[in-house]
Amino acid sequence: MLNPEFPNPIPDWNDQIPVPVLTVRCADQKLLFLNRAARELFGDAAxxxxxxxxLFPDQKVLQRLLDSMQQGNETAHAEVVLKNASKTCRYSITANAAEDTSGTRIAVLALSEMVAEVSKPEKAKFRSDITMCWGIFDQAAVGIALFDRNLDFLDVNRCWLDMFGYTAEEMSALCPNDLTLPEEDFLTYERAEMLLEGKLDQYRGEKRLVRKDGSLFCGDLSASLLRDGKGTQSVILCFLIDITDRKLVEDKLQASNEQLEAQLAQNRLLQERLRDLAVRDPLTSLFNRRYMEETLRRELLRAAREDRPLSLVMIDIDRFKPLNDTYGHPAGDLVLKELAALLLRHLRSEDIVCRFGGDEFVAILPGAPLMTAAQRAESCRLAFQDLRIVYEDQVLTSALSIGVSEYPRHGATGEDLLFQADSAMYMAKRAGGNRVMVWG
Known part of the structure; x- marks a missing residue:
């Protein structure tokens, strides 16, 4: 708990200062605290x-310093001769005004042994160092809190109180988890034990914290072990920085990034759809003639490089025009789509099926020799011959004429293979249709 008898920081903090420091109440010269260096200097007398x-041979020295503090001065200086168990030395005293938690005026006295004549710059530096050591706790721009092993507050600085909106007395009645949302923890007892036992050098985390008025802010909390001059593990030291503004900027940046990512994903999807429109037939969703011609060139180069065969299958629907004229274009479109789906079911995934134009289709079969391609074409012909397509109250049937050519037997270029497959397909039509013919 916070001790109103002692100024900030608590005794363990002051014990780490290497020079003698003591606090005296200005009103009655009562000693409130002596750090380790002061206790060693004065012994049992203090x-x-x-x-x-x-403690002073010339008691007027202390009175003059305290009077100066009472008159509103923040600092005062004096020199005094002191005798300890081993020697007599001259000391320079720097007095700093402060108040305890009840508002009582006190003086913090820091003594520096003058073993030789000390220059004015050296005196000024010493006084500055002492003032800094004393003011670093309460004047720090970050929140500082000290806890015992039970996570009870020992002391907090002014910035810590300002962050949460509590007084020192109100803060002393709280536990750390009172400062966070119910679903979060400030500093668990397990982490505190790990710090105290030396199993954890430092704990750090970002917390959502609750002010006295219920409003929230984001804090960057770091906790470590505060040791005294002998290395004894003593209390837990916490530093807290308000990062609310930074988190707001980060959240806005993250939201902007997510929005940008969504827009990029939408653009990628649109680009894919545009690419599909460029290479796909809109009715059957098969590849179009342009894609087929580009792919055939590429596959022929690979077939030549790998010394593999490649077959080309040209497919045409028998008597498609009379069917289209009799039942209308929607019926013809349905037949085209059913044929496209059938070809995809009966050919391999690596085969490339395209709508060449009108009622003509082309399939590129990489690695397939002529007879293998003819067998697959025959399988497709038989399946389509047996297909019954229902359109409104009509059942539509049709047949296929198919021509097959092979690389390199029937040509080395795509134009050659297309011409030979097309010629074989017309041979099938002239023979009565509903059949597969191979070139040559």
Whole structure:
């Protein structure tokens, strides 16, 4: 708990200062605290509660310093001769005004042994260092809190109180988890034990914290072990930085990035759809003639490189024009779509099926020799011959004429293979249709 008898910071903090430091109440010269260096200097003669003037051979020295503090001065200086168990030395005293938690005026005295004549710059630096050591806790621009092993507040600085909107007395009655949302933790007892036992050097995390008025802010919390001059594990030291503004910027940036990613994904999808429109037949969703011609050139180069065969299958629907004229274009479109689906079912996934134009289709069969391609074409012909397509109240049937050519037997270029497959297909039509013919 916070101790109103002692100024900030708590004794363990002051014990780490290498020079003698003592605090005296200005009103009655009562000693409130002596750090380790001061206790070693004065020995049993100095204890909290005793008259501070008794420590000085010239008691007027202390009175002058305290009077200066009472008159509103923040600092004062004096020199005094002190005798300890081993020697007599001259000391320079720097007095800094402060107040305890109840508002009582106190003086913080820091003593520096003058073993030789000390220059003015050196004196000024010493006084500056002492002032800094004392002010770093309460004047720090970050929140600082000290906890015991039970996670009870020992002390907090002014910035910490300002962040949460509590007084020192109100803060002392809280536990750390009172400062966070119910579903989060401030600093668990398990982490505190790990810090105290030396199993964890530092804990750090971002927290959503709750002010006294219920409003939220984001804090960057770091906790470590504060040791005294002998290395004894003592209390847990926490630093807290308000990062609300930074988190708002990060959240806005993340939202912008997510929006940008969504837009990019939408653009990629649109580009894919545009690419599909460029290479796909809109009615059957098969590849179009342009894509077929580009792919055939590429596949022929690969067939030549790998010394593999390639077959080309040209497919035409028998008597498609009379069917289209009799039942209308929607019926003809349905037949075209049913044939496209059938070809995809009966050919391999690596075969490339295209709508060549009108009622003509082309299939590129990489690696397939002539007879294998003819067998697959025959399978497609038989399946289509047996297909019954229902259109409105009519059942539509049709047949296929198919021509097959092979690389390199029937040509080395795509134009040659298309011409030979087309010629074989017309041979099938002239023979009565509903059949597969191979070139040559």
């Amino acid at each position: 204890k909290p509660g005793l008259d501070g003037a008794a």
